[in-house]
Amino acid sequence: QAKPQVVLLATGGTIAGAGATAANSATYQAAKVPVDKLIAGVPELAQVAQVRGEQVFQIASESFTNEHLLTLGKRVAALVKQPDVDGIVITHGTDTLEETAYFLNLTVHTDKPVVVVGSMRPSTALSADGVLNLLNAVTVAAARDSRAKGVLVVMNDEIHTGRDVSKSINIRTEAFKSPWGALGMVVEGKGYWFRAPAKRHTMNSEFDIEKISALPQVDIAYGYGNLNDIAYRAFAAKGAKALIHAGTGNGSVAAPVVPALRELRSQGVQIIRSARVVGGGFVLRNAEQPDDQYDWVVAHDLNPQKARILAMVALAHGADSKALQRMFLEY
Ligand SMILES: NC(=O)C[C@H](N)C(=O)O
Structure with a gap:
């Protein structure tokens, strides 16, 4: 044979x-x-x-x-x-x-x-x-x-x-x-x-490589103590369509950074909370931050680098924040 x-x-x-x-x-x-x-x-x-x-x-x-x-x-x-x-x-x-x-x-x-x-x-x-x-x-x-x-x-x-x-x-x-x-x-x-x-x-999958001719810019900003908003604003200024927050713990966001992320979201940038924890994160919607109120997305168990991949593919298929959140739970 x-x-x-x-x-x-x-x-x-x-x-x-x-x-x-x-x-x-x-x-x-x-x-x-x-x-x-x-x-x-x-x-x-x-x-x-x-x-x-x-x-x-x-x-x-x-x-x-x-x-x-x-x-x-x-x-x-x-x-x-x-x-x-x-x-x-x-x-x-x-x-x-x-x-x-x-x-x-x-x-x-x-x-x-x-x-x-x-x-x-x-x-x-x-x-x-x-x-x-x-x-x-x-x-x-x-x-x-x-x-x-x-x-x-x-x-x-x-x-x-x-x-x-x-x-x-x-x-x-x-x-x-x-x-x-x-x-x-x-x-x-x-x-x-x-x-x-x-x-x-x-x-x-609803995504199809044959329908994707380019991937949008999505960047990752790392969470740590004494955090500032410089990286988030810089990525957005250079054209990021979504920002993955590699957040501490449950994808938590330091208080001084919240206003910048809200402002960037109002300008159209998608804000996606993931976790930098080593063993595998588990970020839940409206836990730590009021995602419904801010129109943010959670990456659930995807680590920051995988969240970047899904966000790019989803945005290339025209996803809005609601669709993005569904995709982060389904894929
Ligand atoms: N082990 C490896 O393959 C590491 C190498 N830097 C790479 O990713 O190409």
């Missing part, structure tokens, strides 16, 4: 990184190894799927822009329509991997598996984690039981939904965590599933 056909879209990152010596696990250059070499480096892939590669970008993921998101999303959307494609794997730097995975989860209409993968150590390091991560990602992308689960992230033997997962530490191979838990595991070439995502995604 013919093997499933998986397309590997390479974008760079540490999984394509190279260091000076095998002892360099943290000091290296990202985005060096081309896609053909990545595939050739894991001969076991051929036992799982017919894998063909495309080099979409060769960058470190901290340098991803909205244009990179659109280019990648449109390529994935085109490929999943082809009958000779059973699944997609995207190799990606880990720094913004969670943003790209969530963006694709929101905007690409497919039930075929789309799996985003990276590594914490460069390919040249002793005990490099990218090889097994890549084999596991292709295993998940090739499997029929991975369908209709939205965009997935496979790292460190775990399968996560691209919606929930976040990079939680920058020095361990066990770096990716979902506040509500992983969906499954990959062990010795087989996926084991324990739960499915409850939020709207891919096939059931």
